[in-house]
Amino acid sequence: MRHIISIRDLDRAEIDGMLDHAQALQERRYDSEALKGRLLGLLFFEPSTRTRMSFASAIARLGGDSISMDSVEASSMVKGETLADTIRVVSGYVDAIVLRHPKEGAARLASEFAQVPVINAGDGAGQHPSQTLLDLYTIRQSMPLDGVTVGLLGDLRYGRTAHSLAHALSLYKATLHTISPKGLELPSGLAGELRDAGTEVVEHDDVQEVVKDLDVLYVTRIQRERFPDSASYFKVASSYRVTPELLTGVRDHLVVLHPLPRVNEIDPRVDQLPYARYFEQSANGIPVRMAMLLRVMA
């Protein structure tokens, strides 16, 4: 049985294969009844609108159907049921499970108890492989992934999307520039691991130092709850804001990405610039998630 739990489980050939497949799907080269009669269970123990909707959309486009829990409050988790039991029960209802859960490693645990394939749709501060695949896919639409120079901006300590993406990019000999507020730097263990894998990781305090050298600027949200008070949050957040002024003189092919939702990290005026690709990135979630569903369900 095939599960998709962590980007670490995939080698480069597998990632490339899924991105190629997603591209074919986006070009509408697919059987719209490929998963007819198949049922996907969407188990979201944390709120998420877009990931949940995009998986529902992806299965529907392949002729399948999906069911989901009404809400976390109504779930048996509140009654004290273990995730292991929930997974065993739901395995009997559906042909595959998409899981979002607040605890890290929840998807790995689910894969041990499930009788059907499990796709990780984010587990706590851990992995979110579908986001990473669609990030790579969006970069690849503009330039080859090999040797790409990527700036990771924002909360790199808790931001799971940045961790997974950094790991995946290390398979492509990328150069990573990290720009984050003090205390929200990339964990040193991860940075060391990336360097061991041959990836150049350069730390910066100021995005202006490096923005002109980038092929990709990957912006993540700085969460207000990480700061002791609003004043210190706003001070930091404003210095990490992407504005049209910041983007003057950048490379023509620069791609600005954001896993969304954004709050104040990107000035809405940037939306009009050719660099802004975050809405396309979000839309790319559909072909990428279709490719993931076909990989585990077909």
Next chain:
Amino acid sequence: MRRAKGEPKGLLISPIENGTVIDHITAGEALNVLRIIGITGTTQESISVATNVESGKIGFKDIVKIKNRELRKDEVDKIALIAPRASINIIRNYKVWDKKGVEIPAEVVGIVRCPNPGCISNTNEPIESCFLVQPKGLRCVYCDWLISKDITSHII
């Protein structure tokens, strides 16, 4: 303790008739070794422990003798994490019947607690902790957390 010059040689702990002697344990780790192999004060075994004993091979070492119990290979390999140079002697009728080293296993299950408070293995789920043994340390199979130092303090 280093012997004073001229002090007669003696045995710190007496030989056992049958059982297991774990020798060349990293000094100071004997009690952790016992914890890992599941021997606590409440179990039945008769045990002798010597710590910080002078050793020609590794400077100072700990020794553990367990009467009337022969440890299995999978039990002793678990201690390789904290005592990689330990040797295991199975004693029968006061003689060394079998002697082996320890090999670090590919994964360690139920021995080490994941330090990540957000890890699913630290909840009431019906699973044991599980770590892959990698060159840089132990990696949690659930949350990917890497324990690269001070493994002893994470032993359950």
